[in-house]
Amino acid sequence: MLSPGATIGVLGAGQLARMLALAAARLGFKTHVFAPSADEPAFDVCAARTIAAYDDPDALDAFARAVDVVTYEFENVPAATAEFLDARRPVRPNPRALALTQDRLVEKEFVQGLGVETAPFADVPDAGALARAVAKLGRPSILKTRRLGYDGKGQVAIRGGGDLGALFRALGGAPCILEGFIDFVKEVSVVAARGVDGEFHAYDISENQHENHILAETRAPAAILPETAVRAKEIARRIAEAEDYVGVLAVELFLVKSGRSERLIVNEIAPRVHNSGHWTLDGALTSQFEQHVRAIAGWPLGSTARLGRVTMRNLIGDDAERWPEIAAEDGACLHLYGKREIRAGRKMGHVTRIELE
Amino acid sequence: MLSPGATIGVLGAGQLARMLALAAARLGFKTHVFAPSADEPAFDVCAARTIAAYDDPDALDAFARAVDVVTYEFENVPAATAEFLDARRPVRPNPRALALTQDRLVEKEFVQGLGVETAPFADVPDAGALARAVAKLGRPSILKTRRLGYDGKGQVAIRGGGDLGALFRALGGAPCILEGFIDFVKEVSVVAARGVDGEFHAYDISENQHENHILAETRAPAAILPETAVRAKEIARRIAEAEDYVGVLAVELFLVKSGRSERLIVNEIAPRVHNSGHWTLDGALTSQFEQHVRAIAGWPLGSTARLGRVTMRNLIGDDAERWPEIAAEDGACLHLYGKREIRAGRKMGHVTRIELE
Structure with a gap:
């Protein structure tokens, strides 16, 4: 177990790295963020920063020496980077889990190999x-x-x-x-975590609504049959165990209905904290970000208890200009990522609304 | 209203500044922390830092130029420092509110002048x-x-x-x-906020238990009569209005009982976020830290809705060594302040437990 005061190294400096750094700070950890360009959200909230290319061996070596564990906020970390770092410090989730999700063909073969359905x-x-x-x-x-x-x-x-x-x-x-083609009725996702010792906790299943191929809204809990929720968590657990996964992962699933029965088809695995888990920041006792930090630090996992019925809405592009209205809305929990420039399709923040049960 | 992306200047770099910086980041603000010594909790989570004496005019001037508003985490900011900065940028809470609470005699005379009882x-x-x-x-x-x-x-x-x-x-x-001497049955506190436009919101009253003169535990809501809670909030409002206060303040009150009736006596005013409000981080929709940032940024105040029955316990000195046990406790929300050295009487962190209602 890493002790408080240890340093978490994060590859990538976007909003996911930012929210990981904020969660790490709560637990007394320092964060060292590594990314190629300077003007990024996570650099405003970390104890140390490296601005260098992902294939710069000197920078990577110095980074590895400065941190106690390495994680990443995006799945397109070059495999060579992950392996270089893994030879020096634990990389969590491990490079194999990363590689599996970097290639859609490999990922689908892996999932089917577990006896789980894909398209x-x-x-x-x-x-x-x-x-x-x-x-x-x-x-x-x-x-x-x-x-x-x-x-x-x-x-x-x-x-x-x-x-x-x-x-x-x-x-x-x-x-x-x-x-x-899959004729699905909705997309749901499981956000779950697996610890160093194999402990596994999944949050309540959420359902996702996309607009222009970008996640627009997540609601938790998903309106699905109880046995479907159990099955979704079981799929996430099977994937995590097969990968000897450590950290938070998200599994996006298509829900297909025939009559009253529900079937789940894996769409995609994300080896990281995920947009469909942002609701946990305000809507669960432990956020997915803290859960990830706990897992990669070798700590016990936190409680995934949900505080109410939660809706998370992304603020994409111009949506961010609505911040004054959202700031004035009673009970709305606003999150902005500190991105200077609004661009179409860019995730600028999100807002969570909770209906206490 | 400050727009997201603006910079909040904070005097002091302890745990309160740290939690303010984390809350500011949620809303898309940057934080610039000013303090005399480098190895302090808030420096790990801020976008910019100045390490200089509070009476260094060049450093203060540069700090003022770099920020959009100034606040502080402790009431012993030298009056000259607050005035120097206030001539350049808004200092919130204002220097007069600061001065009033720096002197116990002046503070008591002020409170009595409002028709509110003190010892x-x-x-x-x-x-x-x-x-x-x-x-x-x-x-x-x-x-x-x-x-x-x-x-x-x-x-x-x-x-x-x-x-x-x-x-x-x-x-x-x-x-x-x-x-x-006051023969009180318990100490309670009101944590409240007043916005630039005079909007006022108080959290539910909490009750505090001290050990060795240091706050040990806060429970919200306090077990007091409903009319006592109303009166406590009214006292905080009267103080805030009289000071043209902007930001979060805490008022510590002694509760005196005679028969079944309850009387409140002001013990102390803190012109800042307060240890007895830490429960709001996990136990309220808006934390006192976000509330303070909202107020000083000229934003509308957030919801003070409480999520359950909350107990906040400070981790003082050696208590911090119990982190592995607390990390493993189901539902316990652990906060550690990133202080390197454990010292007797030093506030190292806190833990919040919520009983969902």
């Missing part, structure tokens, strides 16, 4: 393979780059007609995966 | 005056320095016998005040 998929290494994949999975389907996609970036829908070669080239000619 | 008191400018004061107020009574006392420091009990001259000299020969 049907096919490997699309080149334009030729796309025609065969579409023939197999039908239309509509979604072509996604295997790597580096987020918030709807790096993907394109395959509907009737269209030049498949052109669609493939539109994604830069990178290796892709084709995913079959 | 009986007498001015003790010198050893000779002490004998007359004791003759007037009787024994037991308490001799306190007019300035710079906290946590039981700068005070001595006058009981039967004893050499009054020696007792006076034991407090360094500084101007003192003698306070008559």
Whole structure:
């Protein structure tokens, strides 16, 4: 167990790193943030900072010497960076968990290997393979780059007609995966944590609503059958155990209904704190950020007890200009990430509303 | 109203400044901390820092230029410092409110001038005056320095016998005040905030238990009559209005019972966030720290709704070594202040326990 006063190293300096640093401070830890550019949200709240490229070995080495454990706020940390650091300090979640989620094909094969359902998929290494994949999975389907996609970036829908070669080239000619269409009623997510000793705690399942491919709103608890909630937590636990995972992870799931029964299909795994868990900052006894810090520090996990019915709404782009109105709203918990420039699609903050039960 | 991205200047870098900085960050503000020594809790979580003496005009001037509003975490900020800064940037709470609480004699006269009861008191400018004061107020009574006392420091009990001259000299020969004995059943406190526009919100009254003259435990709500709670809030409001106060203040009150009726006597005013309000971090929708930031930024105040029955326990000195046990306690919310060295009587952190209602 790391003692209070120890230093948590964080790769990435966006809002997730910022909220991790704030949570780490509550527990008496210092945070050292490492990121390539200076003007980032987390740099305002950390004890130490390194501004350097993720492939700068000298900077990484000095960073490793200055911290007691390394974590990250985003899954696209280069594998070489994670391995370099892991040879010097514990990297949590471990580099293997990171690698598994960096490639959609590898991730889906991993999940299916656990006996857990994913969307049907096919490997699309080149334009030729796309025609065969579409023939197999039908239309509509979604072509996604295997790597580096987020918030709807790096993907394109395959509907009737269209030049498949052109669609493939539109994604830069990178290796892709084709995913079959899922007729889901909603997306839910499990945010859970696993400790160094294998202790596992999941928050209540939340349901997510997207707008323009970006998470817009999360509500907890999700309106799902009790057995579906149990099953969702079990899926997260199975994934975490198979990866020997340490820290918070999020699993996004599609909920498919046939009659009154509900089925869960894994959409994506995020090896980190997740936007759909922001509601825990105000709506649970332990926030996902503190939970992550506890886990990677080797501490016991905190209580995931929920304080009421919670709705978290993202403030995206111009939404952030509504801060005076939200600040004046009775009971609204406002969070702003300290980003200087408002840009379309940029997550600027969020607001949580709690209905005490 | 300060916009998110603005910089809050804080004088003092202890745990209160640290928790203010964490709250400011939630709302998208930056914090610039000013204090004389480097190894302090707030320096780990702020965007900018100045390490300089409180009477260094160049450092103060540069600090004022770098911030949008100035606040402080302790009431012993030199008056000259507050005035120097107030000529350059808004200082909130204002220097007059600060001055009023820096001198126990001035504070008591101010409170009585509002028609609010204090302990009986007498001015003790010198050893000779002490004998007359004791003759007037009787024994037991308490001799306190007019300035710079906290946590039981700068005070001595006058009981039967004893050499009054020696007792006076034991407090360094500084101007003192003698306070008559109050046979109170408990100490309660009001933590409240007043906004720039005069908006006033008080949290539920809490009750405090001291050990060795240091706050040990706070429970909210206090077990007092509903009309006593109303009266306590009214006292805080009257004080805040008379001072044209902006920010969070705490008023410590003695509760005296005669039969079933309850009477409140003002013990002390703290022109700042207060240890007896720490329960609001986990136990209220808006913490006292966010409330203070909202007030000094000219924002509307947040909801003071309480989430349950709350107990806050300070971790003083060696108590901090119990962190592994508290970290493992289900539902306990642990806060550690990042102080490197454990010292007897030093506030190292606190733990909050909530019983959801």
